[in-house]
Amino acid sequence: MRYVDEFRDPELITKASEEIYRLADPDRHYRIMEVCGGHTHAIYRFGLKDVLPSNIELIHGPGCPVCVLPMGRIDDGLAVAKNSNVVFAAFGDMMRVPGTHGSPFEHKARGTDVRIVYSPADALQIARKNPEKHVMFFAIGFETTAPSTALTLMRAKAEGIKNFSVFCNHVTIIPAIRAILDSPDMRLDAFIGPGHVSTVIGCRPYEWIARNEGKPVVTSGFEPLDLLQSLVMLLRQLRAGEARVENQYKRVVPWEGNRAALKAMAEVFQLRPYFEWRGLGFISQSALKIRDEYAEWDAEQRFPIPGTRVTDPKAAQCGEVLKGVLKPAQCKLFGNECTPEHPIGALMVSSEGSCAAYYNYEHRKAAAMVTSISSVA
Amino acid sequence: MCLAIPGKIVELDRNAAHLGTVEVAGVRRKVDLGLLQEDMPVAGDWVLIHVGFAMTKISEQDALEQMNLLQMLGEAEQAMQEVRGYGIDESGGEHGQEHSRPN
Numbered sequence: 001m002r003y004v005d006e007f008r009d010p011e012l013i014t015k016a017s018e019e020i021y022r023l024a025d026p027d028r029h030y031r032i033m034e035v036c037g038g039h040t041h042a043i044y045r046f047g048l049k050d051v052l053p054s055n056i057e058l059i060h061g062p063g064c065p066v067c068v069l070p071m072g073r074i075d076d077g078l079a080v081a082k083n084s085n086v087v088f089a090a091f092g093d094m095m096r097v098p099g100t101h102g103s104p105f106e107h108k109a110r111g112t113d114v115r116i117v118y119s120p121a122d123a124l125q126i127a128r129k130n131p132e133k134h135v136m137f138f139a140i141g142f143e144t145t146a147p148s149t150a151l152t153l154m155r156a157k158a159e160g161i162k163n164f165s166v167f168c169n170h171v172t173i174i175p176a177i178r179a180i181l182d183s184p185d186m187r188l189d190a191f192i193g194p195g196h197v198s199t200v201i202g203c204r205p206y207e208w209i210a211r212n213e214g215k216p217v218v219t220s221g222f223e224p225l226d227l228l229q230s231l232v233m234l235l236r237q238l239r240a241g242e243a244r245v246e247n248q249y250k251r252v253v254p255w256e257g258n259r260a261a262l263k264a265m266a267e268v269f270q271l272r273p274y275f276e277w278r279g280l281g282f283i284s285q286s287a288l289k290i291r292d293e294y295a296e297w298d299a300e301q302r303f304p305i306p307g308t309r310v311t312d313p314k315a316a317q318c319g320e321v322l323k324g325v326l327k328p329a330q331c332k333l334f335g336n337e338c339t340p341e342h343p344i345g346a347l348m349v350s351s352e353g354s355c356a357a358y359y360n361y362e363h364r365k366a367a368a369m370v371t372s373i374s375s376v377a
Numbered sequence: 378m379c380l381a382i383p384g385k386i387v388e389l390d391r392n393a394a395h396l397g398t399v400e401v402a403g404v405r406r407k408v409d410l411g412l413l414q415e416d417m418p419v420a421g422d423w424v425l426i427h428v429g430f431a432m433t434k435i436s437e438q439d440a441l442e443q444m445n446l447l448q449m450l451g452e453a454e455q456a457m458q459e460v461r462g463y464g465i466d467e468s469g470g471e472h473g474q475e476h477s478r479p480n
Contacts, residue, residue, distance in 0.1 A: 045450050091428070118462040119429025121409050125464050141428075148430040151411045196381050199425070199433045223446050251439050252425065258433065261412045351452075 009225055016228035017051040023235035030056045031187055032234060033324065035177060036194035037064030037352030038222055044357040046224040056231070059324035060354035062176045063194055065140045066093050067322065067346045067353045068277045069169055072308035074099040077138045077167045078107050080303045087113045087130070089123040090138040097349050100310055104138075120152035120166070127156075127164035134163045136299045139170055143200040146170040146288060147261035150268035153290070153297050167299040168290050170269065173197050174205050175286035176277065181213055185325050190234040192227065193219035195249050200265075202257025203245050210243040221249040268294055278312070278346055279322030318345040321354060328358040335363060380447065381425040381432065382456045383440035384408070386418045396465065399426060402444065402457060407466035429463050 024030065034040060040060045043049070049058070062068050078099055081088035088104060095105045095116060108114035113133070117123045123137035139149045149166060156164045173194060180186050193206055198219045206217040216237040220230035230248045237244060247253055268291060275287030290298035299305075312318055316333050320326040328334050328347070338344040340356050347353035351360070384399030395411040397418065409430045410417060416434065418424055423440040424431035435443070447453040 042450060116462070117464070118459045119409075119465070121429045122462070122464040144432070145428055147412055148409070148428050151409060151430065196425075196427065196432070222450075223442065252433055252435060254433075258412060260415045261432070264412065 012225055013051065013228065016225060016232055019232050020051075020056070020228065020235060021053050023232065023239055024053050024056060025239070026053075026055065028055065030189050030235075030238070031059055031324075032056065032190045032192060032231070033059040033061045033180070033188050034192040034220075034227075035061035035063045035173065036192075036197065037061075037067070037350065037354075038195065039192055039220065039227065040064070040354050041352050041357050042222045042224070042227060044361040046227075047361070048224060048227060051228070052231070059188065060321075060357075061191075061324070062180065062277065062280060062322055063142065063173060063197070064347070064350050064352040064354075065142055065145070065169075065171065066097055066350040067318075068171065068176070068279065069097070069140055069346065070276045070278045071099055071310040071312070071346075072276070073169055074104070075101070075308040075310065076305050077136070077299075078104065078112065079306050079308070080136055080167060080299055081107065081112045081114065083134070083303060085133050086303075087115055087126060087133050087135045088138060089115050089117045089126060089135055091118070091140070092116045093350055094138060094140065096343065097346060098343065100308070120149045121155075124152050124156055124161065124164055127161055128159075131163055134165065136165050136167055136303075138167045141170055142173050142194075142197050143261075143265070144196045146269065147200060147258070147264050150264040153268050153294050154264065156297055157294060162296070165297050165299040165302050166290060168269070168288060170288040171275065171277070172271075172286055172288065173201075175283050176280065177206075177209065179277075179280055179283045179286070180323060181209070181215075183323060186323060188215060190216045190238060191218075192230050192234070193217045193245070195219060195221055195253065198247075198249065198253040198257070200258050200261045203247050203253065203255050204257075206245045210245050214243045216243045217245045219245075219247050219249050219253050221252065267291075276309075279319035281319075313344060316345040318347050318355075321345075321347055328355040329362075331355070335359060380452055380456050380459060381427050381443065382447070382460060383435065383443040384424055384426050384431075384460070385437075385440070386410075386420050386422045386424060386431075388420055397431070398466075399424065399431070401426070401460045404457060404460050406460055406463040408463065409465070426460075429465065 127135035218230040269288035271285045272287045274284045317331040343349040347355035384401040388398040390396035
């Protein structure tokens with residue numbers, strides 16, 4: 001097994017970095033969005049900015065499921081959990097996400113039956129073992145996670161397990177990219193396409209971005225060298241005036257995606273007419289709802305849902321950060337009221353949120369920036 | 378939740394066609410293989426696991442590199458916690474054993 005230091009391949013990193021310097025036109029400013037929160041985390045963790053020319057700006061995209069979930073949905077899910085005998089099961093990432101009256105963990109401390117699961121299949125297993133309870137799985141995630149929820153619902157139906165439901169918040173990445181491209185304050189040159197989402201949807205769904213919008217897309221792996229190679233591929237296209245979809249992450253991402261996963265999603269889910277994204281607002285056909293054939297396992301059909309809508313605290317500028325208009329440290333709350341220990345905005349909760357990543361890896365630099373901004377203001 | 382964890386298939390479940398045991402850094406847990414049903418893995422294959430479901434087959438080298446990547450990202454411990462937390466086989470497999478596989 002190779003070790004981390006060896007793996008870092010400093011020579012290859014240097015070569016890729018030099019190639020990026022060679023390809024980047026010094027008279028041009030590049031704005032390249034990495035769509036996926038996992039990439040955002042990796043970019044900060046590896047300090048990739050330090051090996052890039054200053055005219056390449058990486059914009060952090062919407063691909064952090066915890067970050068884009070509106071607070072009202074958490075409130076609604078926790079409202080269902082108030083029904084007697086209901087177990088609120090969710091991934092650990094959700095547990096510290098603030099709702100209006102506290103996070104799921106805080107609700108647990110007040111007596112709600114909140115449980116961490118690592119898989120939707122585990123939530124179903126809790127239902128099997130506790131027939132006197134109703135287990136509601138609070139599902140979040142993009143196409144990476146949605147197929148697992150779909151298969152779990154198929155198993156629940158096949159086994160006739162009645163004390164299980166899903167509160168579905170699954171979202172799809174393509175409409176979010178479209179919304180960002182349609183946003184008048186966004187000027188992007190190219191996209192680093194998501195890695196693991198693409199194992200499910202493949203590379204074809206990105207083709208319109210290249211064809212209609214004239215912007216190159218490269219689906220990328222998560223290692224430093226992957227990300228740098230993806231930038232080389234994007235810059236080569238930009239330099240040649242081309243716009244194509246390329247797959248840097250071939251070792252994991254099949255061009256056509258995962259057919260079985262897409263089939264399971266199609267069996268269980270249909271598109272919602274519209275869905276609210278935190279920071280981006282309502283986006284049409286951007287989220288999944290459970291089909292009527294599975295209504296019995298749809299928490300939104302089984303329980304009364306308050307339909308809560310919560311606007312973010314005015315001072316928090318999550319939306320601007322999410323769209324890449326502001327850098328995390330430019331938000332007034334960053335590092336002061338809003339920290340990973342006490343998150344106010346969702347971007348600070350998940351390690352894949354750009355604010356948390358920025359705070360964890362660059363907070364000293366960021367703190368200095370905040371000081372200088374506030375001294376000017 | 379967004380972690381993709383590399384694991385080696387050590388055994389396919391005899392009673393439940395969609396389940397298999399994977400080994401991740403010495404920890405063995407059952408995961409769901411249903412998303413690979415068009416290209417089912419066999420014992421010895423490596424897969425990337427996401428929220429308890431094998432998502433894609435990968436090479437052994439890619440599996441080792443993915444584990445290194447998790448270490449580099451400071452997420453290896455979280456990944457192991459996730460794997461240890463998988464609870465499908467807590468009671469010796471899904472009870473009932475009526476595993477009609479979805480088509």
